[in-house]
Structures are given as structure tokens and as C-alpha cells.
Amino acid sequence: MLLAALPATLRAQGGSPSATLAARGILVGTWVSRTPLGGDQAEVRLVQPMLMAHATAYDRHLRVTGTVDFEAWTIPDGELTIGMWGEGFVDRRHPHTIIHELVASGVGQVGSATVSLSGGKGFAAFGSDDPANRLTLRYPVNHHWSQLLERAVLTGGVLTGPVMLEVSLFNGDEPAYPEQAPNFGRFGDSWSTRLTVFPVHGLQVEASYASVQSPEHRDGSGTGQDKWHASGQWTRPLAGRPFYAMAEWARTTEGDGLFSYQSLLAEGSWDVGRTRLYYQFERTDRPEEERIFGQPTRSIRPHIEDATLGTTTWTLNTAGAGYDLTAGGGDLRLRPFVEVSYASVALSGPGVFDPVAWYGGTDFWGVSLGVTVGLGRTAFTHLMGRYGVAEDAMERTRAPHHH
């Protein structure tokens, strides 16, 4: 279908195919001062182990992007973190699906506009870049408010001048475990759109909307979500040194507005020689749900009744520093880093969830010490979640990978 969408001349042309392959992973030790019912906790894990491929043909008119995620084996019970939420995991980040993305894109010109059609499993056109492609090791609480990923997705994009518009159709269901494929029978029950403007080089401003049907119930009987997102991103040197800053706002409502979750996040980095200093502020709401017996970091999926206990607001400050041991190049890249987070939680509005009873307090510390290992030229530049025209546009404001 994608090939058919290409101009006949391109199909005949063939072009010069190319491909890149890279791998990346983070060996990290993390300590968190409070965990549900369990006091302090520390662990060492290999997180975000990924194999990333990108191939082009027909002079880049045909592209395939793929990322295989091995967290199903390295963190089957999730990653220790502060305040993270999603896919049944609470206070631990869930492992992503094994086929994290596999998307083919056809890109062509229509007059002065570049157009693309992308299809496969991956990210819908919504929100900001995946946290795995940004600064901090710690996934923000707002991961599920600011990204839509691991869906069967079809995205059309138009890029003309400084304006890019994308529209995605996808299935609403979130995967519940790493091996689970999207519910293809629900493809098209949800949609999203993202408008991005690039007024000057290094600056992008984005606004997104998504209508997601029953994300938390695979068969489609759960409540739907309306999602809004807006962000601004700056990627231009400051005082002659690489500088990056991004601020985003997200809002998700569910159950015809019965539930509403908001998020504000700002982050930035500044490179001093081979050292990268970074900081992230986040204030995000998350739902509190009934937990599973004996598994206080898991909630029941699917819900068998109303199990929401209230909404909490998490405020986090995360600062870190990374050092590029192998800045001279080569296929092996090593980036040791240290990252410290301080967080607080409070019940937002009415509800029966008691953070003090659950955690033994309302403030948290988290410290991570690790090293990011990259293999391959594109280990730190592989662009996840941007397909077709979005891939080209992001070259204008590429955000730095963490650490």
C-alpha cells in the first residue's frame, strides 16, 4: 500500500538504499527513599536495552524505522522510579513492548509540500518525544499524558514551509504486557493530530489533540480519553555551548470529564565540554487505583469495577550530570552519569487515597548512578517516534539524548 502511494517515477527509479543499525542500554543503580508499604528500596538494572534500525530506499522516499526493546527480559517487573504511572504499574516504570516500533513511511512531494504516509506499530502523532530520547533517565510521571505509543498506527503528514500537520489513526488500547500486540480489531477507533510550527531554526512550537477510546480496557469497554498537549522546544547554542530547553503542558480528561489530569514539565540541558548538565521540573496529576494483593506497585487490569481512589499531584525536581567518555567518536560510546530527584506528592481534590498511609510520608528522594552504553553511529541519534515528514522536520530541532 505504501509503495503504491509513491509516485510511479520513484518506484521505477529505485534509488540508493541505506541502513543503519545501533544498540543502546543503560546500566544503572537506583535508590528511592520511599516505596509503597516498603520503605527505601534500591536495585541495579539494565534499562532501555534497545536495538534500533533505520533503512531508506528510493532516495529516502521509502523509509523503515524499527526499535526492538529488550526490557521484557531485563525489567519484567518494571523499573524503580518515583511517581511513574501507566499500564498497571504504579511507582515502577513498565517494560515496553518488544517491538517498540516498526513503521514504514512513504515520502513524496506535492507541489511545495512534502507529504508522507506512515504505517506500522509505533507512536501516534501526539505530544512530545519519548522520554527515552530526551534528557533524564527517570521517566516523567506524565509519560502517558504526553505520548501515545505502541499502537497499530497509520499517520499522514504534510510539511510545508515552517508548518507541519500530522494526523494518526490507531487502536486505543494500551498494551498490558511486553509480548502483547495491539488489538488490530480496534484499529481506527482512536485518532490524534499534531500541528508543529518552526518559526526560526532551533525553535518548534507544537499543539496536539487525541481522542483515545478505552485505553485501559483492551476489548474497548473502558472509558475514553480526550488529550491535549502543547509544547515549545528550543535547541540553539547558549554562550557558544550546546543548549536545549523544552516546556510542555498536557491535559487528559476521562469519563466525559469526570476525571481530569494535568501536567506541566520543563527541562533543559547545557553542555560544558564533555559534561552535560541537565534539570527537569515536573508537576503532574495521576490516578490512584486499587492495587493488587501482594503487589503494591501494580493495579488491577482490567478494572472489574470502579477502583479509582482519587488523584494525586506529583511535583518533581530532577538534576543530573553526564560525561561523554568517548566523545572522540567510534562505534562504542560510554556516558556515565548521576541523577538526583526530589519529589513530593499530595492528594489533589477529593478522594480517599492517603499518601502518608501508603508511603509513610509525602516527600521522596531518588538517586541513580549509571552508564549509558551505545553501539553504532546512531546509538544516540536514532529518532524514535517520528515518521515521514516528522523525521525530516525534527532535524531542525533535534533534542539531545540524555546524559
Next chain:
Amino acid sequence: MQIIRRMLVACTAALLFLPGCGGSDSSTGPTPTRVIAVASGDGETAVVVGSVTLGARLTDGAGAPVQGAEVTWSVVSGGGSINPTSTTDAAGVATATFALGQVAGPQRARATASGVSSPAAFTVTAVAGPASQLTKSTGDGQSGYAGSPLALPYAVLAQDQYNNPVAGVTVNWTVTSGGGSLSAPTSVTSTAGAATVVHTLGPSVTAQTVTAAAPSIAGSPVTFSSTGAVGIQLVSTVPVPANYGLHDTYVRDGLAFLCVWDEGIFIYDIGNGVAGGTITAPRFVSSVKTAGGNVHNAWWYHAPGGSKRYLFVGEEGPGSVGSASSGSIHVVDVSNLAAPVEVGSYTLAGAGAHNVWVDEVNEILYAAFYNGGVVALDVSGTLPANLATRELARIRPGGDGNTYVWGVMQYQGDIYASDMLSGFWRLRYAAGSFSIVGGGNNVPERYTSDLWAHNGYGYTGGWGYRGAQAGNALKVWQLGTGAPALVDSVITSGITTVSDVQVSADGKLLVFSTENGPNAGLHVHSLAGSPGHPTPLTRYLVSQGLHTATVETIAGRTYVFAARNPASPALLIFDITSLTP
């Protein structure tokens, strides 16, 4: 007289020259000239029937070794043997080989010599040899309810060749017939030589066997056999669409109304005759999806005049415990069972319906409306499309921020309400208004779930985690004239929720369903001894958990209609008649 004098003289002479004559005053006798003491071997450990070399040192009064003296050895306990004599060497030490007896435990010997006042005492600990035999100990031949754990564990005994218990032997347990499960696949023998396991019987009512095996040990494997008696017997399974699943079932006149969230009401014939169904083979009659579709529970209303036209359906929409809820009560006309149709509804703004109870004599429907409290509706006569005009009264017993009513039930003229936040209440409806008779704020440590009242007692469940406290308690309340008084609690480990509670019509069985944990399923207790103090009879575990359990007596038998949660949601019909005391 002369005889007496001679005796006194003789005795005086004896006291002067012979020790001990005429008395026991040793202070007047000679002191021992030698001392014998332990030199080696005391406190040692050896395998039974093994040997240990004992050594005794003989010294003179000045503490110098005595060489060449004969030491006499003897066994005090343990049944072993020892060299009868040995001679001291230059160091004053004499040795002997203590051959231990066959009994594990302390074995004692002693050594003595001429001129010694007290012997040297030796204690050697004999330990069992390697396990050589595995034998059946206790637990064989029991009878229990199919699907339930047996009252006593199976035990095997590992022993050495002399029948001493052997600790640390790993025993592998296997169910070899009848199904069921074991508390552990292996267990290790204790210091008493025993390894145990608990057998939860499978569904079979025939003999069920389990073997215990320890490699290379005579007698292994050992086979235990117990018999499963009919307890909770699954007689029928009716799958429902795999969305959120089945929430509740209402049973009356041979019909089962299945309340399937997001799908509607499914009517099955279980003996009514309308579709030829039976308890063991229910037949689908029809279905209806009320507006919204979040069907949670139902009540087929039999009016005093004989009308059976209306089915009241409670819908449970999205909510947040303690603060928000949604969903209405819908009225379905079931005059034509083959084509039921919705004809009315009642909505309470800002709150959602949960369980309902109908006072059919006085034609009043009482509904739990979570944060909206309890509502009374007039359901007499022909009902309008909007039942707002039929509202008689409402009450939020816990007050603002402390009301989230799960269920209501009429009992002996009063209305009892279980409030997730504020506990168990006794209310009264009269002359168009509710009043509080008593109770409330009496379960602060748990969220309260369902309720039932019978025999002068009330029974309430628990839900989820309240802080760190799981809702794993079934509370028993005495219902007098005022506030309910807590008299007992039944704690079920391995769950977080007691999701539904009911007493059988004869008042003899207390049935409750549980969710979220390894012991989720159906639990049956006896009330025959005392309705205030339930005693466990048996259980039927369902890994997904059971959301509700409706108890009905049909043709003299007692059935439970239980809602199995996703995945594979279904109505499970159990026959529990045999459990009736």
C-alpha cells in the same frame, strides 16, 4: 546392765578405729586419696553405633598423675558398650572405646578407680545415620470437601536403619490422582524426621492420591489417599461477553437475570420453563441493553397485586471512591420475556447507583447511591419514564465527605446500609423521611462492602486497601433494637476484598465471595452453631475472583450463582446443598 556397758565400750572403740560405724558423719572418715576427671571425649557427637574414645585422668591427692592404675569403665545410658577396664599411662590417663548404642540422643558412660570418691562422667551425643526408610506418619485416609484443603496435613517420617528420625531430607510431593493441589511441591524433614504438606482436594468425589518420594530411600514413594466429599459442586457455567464481565445475578421464578457490564441484562431460563432450561443447562431467553449499558445489578419486582412487569436495573458508571460516582436506575418492562424493553429511569445528579433492595409489600425501592447516600423511590402502579417524581426520601448517613453507600437491605422493618467510608448503619424510613437509628463510623480501618442480615445478625464485607489494611474481614454484628454491635470477625487471608455476602434462606450457611488474591473465590461458613460466630466449612477458589454470589434455594436445594471476573467471565452455578449442617 553388764551387757549394756559392754556394748557402749565396744561402740566407743568402733567410733575411734572404724569409719562409719554407727553413723554417716563422713567428716570423721578418711579423705579420698585419688581424683579421676574427664580428659577427652566428653561432649562429642557421633553417629549411632559409631564409637568415641574416652579418656580419664587419675591424680593423687597432691594432683600428680597416677601411672599404672586400673580404671573401671561402665555405660550409664544409651545401650552401648565400653571396655571394662584400662590402665593409666605416665600422664595418668586411661582410655576406652565407647561403642554407641542404636538410639539417637545423649549416651552416657563413666570411669572410676580405686580410691576415687566420685567417677568421671561422659556424655556423647549420638546422631541418626543416613535416612534409609520413608514411612507414612499421619494424615492418610481423610475425608474432606472436594476443592477444599484437608483438615490435617500429610506427614511422612524419614528414619535411619535403627528407626531414628532423620532431619534435612527433602521430600517431593506429587498429586497422582484426583487433581487438587499441594501447599508445596517439596518439604524438608524436621528434627522429628517429619515432612508435611497440605492437600487441597480436587473436584473429584472419589479417592484422590498424593505420593511422597525421597530418592534412594526404602519405602519411597509413600502414597496417601483421601476421599473428596461433595461440598461446593460446580453444576453449570454460563460464559458472558468478555468485556468487564458479569457483575451480579438476580434469580427468581426459575429465571436468572445476568447483569453484564457494558452489555446489558441477559435472561436465562434455569427452570422457569419459558425456554426449557434447567439449573445444569440454562437456556438463553433474551437480552436488553439499558441506556448506558453499565448494568450492575437487578431486581425483578413482584408487585403485591401480582404484577411482574418491572425489572429494576442499577447501572454503575465511572466513579472515584469516596467522592464521585455515576449511573442511573433503569426500569425494564419484562412483560414479554422474549422482548424486554426499557421504559423508565431515575438519575440522582452527581451520584451513581449501586445495589438496590425492594420492599415489595410497601412498594418502595431502596437504592444505594454511593456518594448520594440512600434513596427511597415509590414504585407502585404504572411507572413514568422519569422516576424523579417518585422520589420519597434520601439520606447521606455519613454526611459530606463521609458517605459512599455500597448496599442497602431491609430487615425487620428497618433499612440497613453498608457505607464504604462510614461503615454499617441502621436507618428507618417512615412518613416520607429517613432517620438514623444507630451505627455508623464503626469500621474505620477498612472500606466496607456488601451486607446481609439474618437470624438477628448482620454481616458486612470489606473492599480493597484502606491505607495498608486489606478489606479481608467479614464482620458480624448483633442487631438489637439500636445500633449494630460488632460481635465477631472472620479474616480471610490472601484476599483484599469480600465482594458479596449472603445467608442461605434456612439461615444455616453464610456465603461470601472474595477477590484479588490467591484465596479469591467462594467461601462457605456454617451458622448452625451460632449465627454470631460463623465457622468455616469449605471454599472453592477461583483465580480471577468472584464479584458476587447470590444464594437461592430451588426445589429444596441450595445454589450459589457466582460472577466470575475477567478473563473468561462467566456465571458459575454451584450446588452447596450438601454443606447444610
